Amino acid sequence: MKYAVQLFLLLVYIQAQCFAQSTPIKKEVKRFFGIHVDFHAGPHSSEVGKTLTEEMVDTMLTLVKPDFLEVDCKGHPGYSSYPTKVGTPAPGIIKDPLRIFRDVTAKHHIALYVHYSGVQDKRAIEIHPDWANINSKMEADKSNTSLFSPYVDKLMIPQFKELISDYKIDGAWVDGDCWSAQADYGKLALEAFRKETGITTVPANPSDKGYYEFLDFNRRKFRSYVGHYVDAIHQLDPDFLITSNWSYSSMMPEKVDVNVDYLSGDMATRSYVSNAAFEARCLAPQGKPWDLMAWGFTHNWKEPADSYKSAVQLEQEAAHVLSMGGGFQIYYPQNYDASIKTWKVGTMAQVAKFCRERQVYTYGATAVPQIALLHSTEGFKRKVKGLYNNWGNLFEGEQGILNALLDGQNCVEILMEHSLQDRLSEYKTIVIPEWDYLAPEFIAKLNEYVKNGGNLVVIGAKAVGLFRTMLGVDFGAYEANKELNPGYNNDIAAIIANLQKVTLKEGTTSFASFYPQTDLRFPDGVPASVRPVGKGKIAAVYFDFGENYQKRQTPVLREFLSGVIHELFPDPLLKVEGSHLVNVTLNKTGNRYAINLINMAGPHANDAVYAYDEVPPIGPLKISLKLDKKPSAITLQPGNYPLPFDFDNGTAHFTVSRTDIYSIVMVDL
Structure with a gap:
């Protein structure tokens, strides 16, 4: 019997070891510093590979020494810049750029990723018109595929199978995905929506019954689509590292619920340094390795005039990304023949050196909780036009508030509800930045946070209404686009803002004053208030602060907001x-x-x-x-x-x- 037990235990051990050896260990995500190049090949790409050489790629990798290189594969036009047998190759491929990049990166032991356009694929729709997304006017989209179409199974996944098999690429950065996805009014989408929700009408506008449910239905479909192709590609190669550009970021503020290996996004806005501070803070708490891509040039969307950034400019952007524990990459467009701009290698190398000197002190670091700024998932969904994007300065108010707090030397993180709700007590102060809507259950949690000793700052003419029962004020008129003169610390600023007028109740104190004329002798009106609630405090700013700090920045506004914070949180760690x-x-x-x-x-x-x-x-x-x-x-x-x-x-x-x-x-x- 003794030997039988020993034999049984031995068999169990062997089986466990075999299982462990057959279970692949995921390759480490090494994406601290990288270079991204692409050119979105199209129907007029007739000389692809003509002047690209192994020597120019070798020179770049030798001098820059990135952890990874991302290169063009299939851009938004839908043409592939390598001789694909699955998709549509560019019409004139003289030399195979992907083969050149693969051979040289392999020599340097540097990971090769491809830039691949996901939802947005014009060529796929030209060939398969039934793959197009259908808008609320029942018009077919010429650029964006339907999440309910066979596109992902008939083209995208098979093409990745080809890329992995033929080129042994290490990963992918899928572009044109969350920000390209649209609400789908096609037959398959509407049938699935009715079956899932029981809503039979077709909601096209925010005032229509079921409109927000319909958008959420499409958002779930997008996340399902990403999860589907990620899992399918991991089946082909478990070590393959893949992300969907801007997914689970500021413009897709969701808890990560698919198996992407890392998070990433490219920063294309003009206020790129402060934008890096904002986007880095949105990605950092999401629980995945992450990086941000700076464009190596300044782009004006209103005119075709791009100028390349200096190393100093890029280092300022990189600083914000590194300071939040992330990785950094730079994007330079390839030439139309897929060759790279070797004249920028010196800048690449200088920025790489800057980042490497700081890597050991920053990469993977975590912030010490002090002030949390809420980037609300539910508020975003009521504000955004579409599914996941940031069109139309969507976050201008929030970014203005963040900038003012940072300019006051405050330590600030940005968290979404799913990251914050179980950690409320860790933060000395929580700031609600001009969200018009929050879920009632989350408002209740914030109320309890304050009563238990937390400090809450609510900013914005509409946001304050979400907490009116706690503020200790009576609400008066709401005035839009009001010319105002808030004054603080013996100085006055001039702003144009929406305003919620209030009168104070007993126990609530006014903070600062409005001045009908620019004269400190005549204060009149309440720009902000502070009230103790339970063991904590709540402060409210009754005008839209953020846009004004972005457009009409003054020291008065900076000191005003820092003063409000100091009333609640006078003794920070740093x-x-x-x-x-x-x-x-x-x-x-x-x-x-x-x-x-x-x-x-x-x-x-x-x-x-x-x-x-x-x-x-x-x-x-x-x-x-x-x-x-x-x-x-x-x-x-x-x-x-x-x-x-x-x-x-x-x-x-x-x-x-x-x-x-x-x-x-x-x-x-």
Whole structure:
């Protein structure tokens, strides 16, 4: 019997080992620094590969040493820039660019990803008109395929099978996906909607019954489509690393519910430095490896005039991405024959060096909870026109509030409801940035958060109405596009904003004042209020602040918002003084604190400036950090410069004399 038991246990062990060996271990996502090139081949691409050489690719990889290279494969026109047998190849392929890129990246042991347009494929619709998405006017889309069509199974997945089999590519960055997906009014879509929801009418406008349910139905279909092709491709190659561009980001604020391997997006807006601060904060809490792509040139959507950015510009963008723990990549368009712009390799290498010098202090770092700014999933869905996009300055108010908080040297994270709702108590202050709608159950959780000792700041003429029972005010008239003069700290600003007028009840105090004329002798009106509720406090700003900070920025507005925060949260872990041109994040990496100091000087917010090559340094910066014990060392990185410090009453005090673009103070405990 003893030997039988031993034999049984041995068989169990062998079986377990066999199972373990047959279960593939996922390849590590190494995407700290990369280069992306594409050119969206089309019907007029007649000389593909003509001047592309192995030598130019070899030179770039030798000097830049990226973790990965992303190259053109199939762009929005739907033509492939390699000789595909599955899809539609470009009409004139002289040399196979993908073969060249694969051979050289393999030589350098660098991962090769392809840029592949997903939902958006004009050529597929030309060949298969029945694959087109149908809009509410029953018109066929000429660019975007239907999520209910056979496109994904008949073209997309088979083409990836070809790419994996013939080129052994390592991954894909699927473009033209979430932001291209549209609500589908085709026969198959409507039949599925009626079957799933029981709603028989066809809602075309927000006022129609079932409209938001219909959009959510289409959103679920999009996520199902992504999950389908991701799982199918992983079946072909379990080590293949794939994402859908901008999925699970600011413009698709959902909990990650499909098996994408990483998150990514390309930043194409003009206010690119502050946009990097915003987008990085939206991706960081999503629980996946992530990176952001800066365009290597400044693009004006209103005119065909692109100018290439200097290394300094790109380093300012990279600083925000790295400071939140992410990876960074740069996009340069390929020439129309698929060759690369070798004249930009010097800039690539300089930015790569900048990032590598900071990698060990930033990559994968996590933020220390201080202030949370809500990027609301439910608020987004009531505000966006379509499924998942950011068209029409959708986040202007939120970004303006973030910029003002960062300009006040506040440490701010951005979280969606699914990331925040179970961590409310970790944050000293939560800011609601001009959302017109929040789910009632989440509002209830915020109410409890305040009663239990949290601090809540609600900003916006309509947002304050969601919390009117807590604010301790009586609501008066709502006034749109009102000329206002908010004053604070012996100064006055001029703004144009929507306003919710209020009168204060007992126990609620006014913060700052409005001035009917620009004279501090005549205050009249309540721009903000503060009220204790339970063990916590709630503050409200009764006008739309964010757009004004974006369009009519003044020190008064910056100091006003920082003053509101200080009323609720006067003693943060980290204080940085000496310049309002420094943005700050506080991270934890192992047993070390990392204080990220980003220089925001320079004309990056000026739409008339396409390129600049100089940013004046800032400093000295006086810094204090509350700690449980005296640090063993404080150093300034990169460079490993020791910083003298004092430690008293649980706080370390020290000075950084100068910050050029991006410095990191490492505090060893």
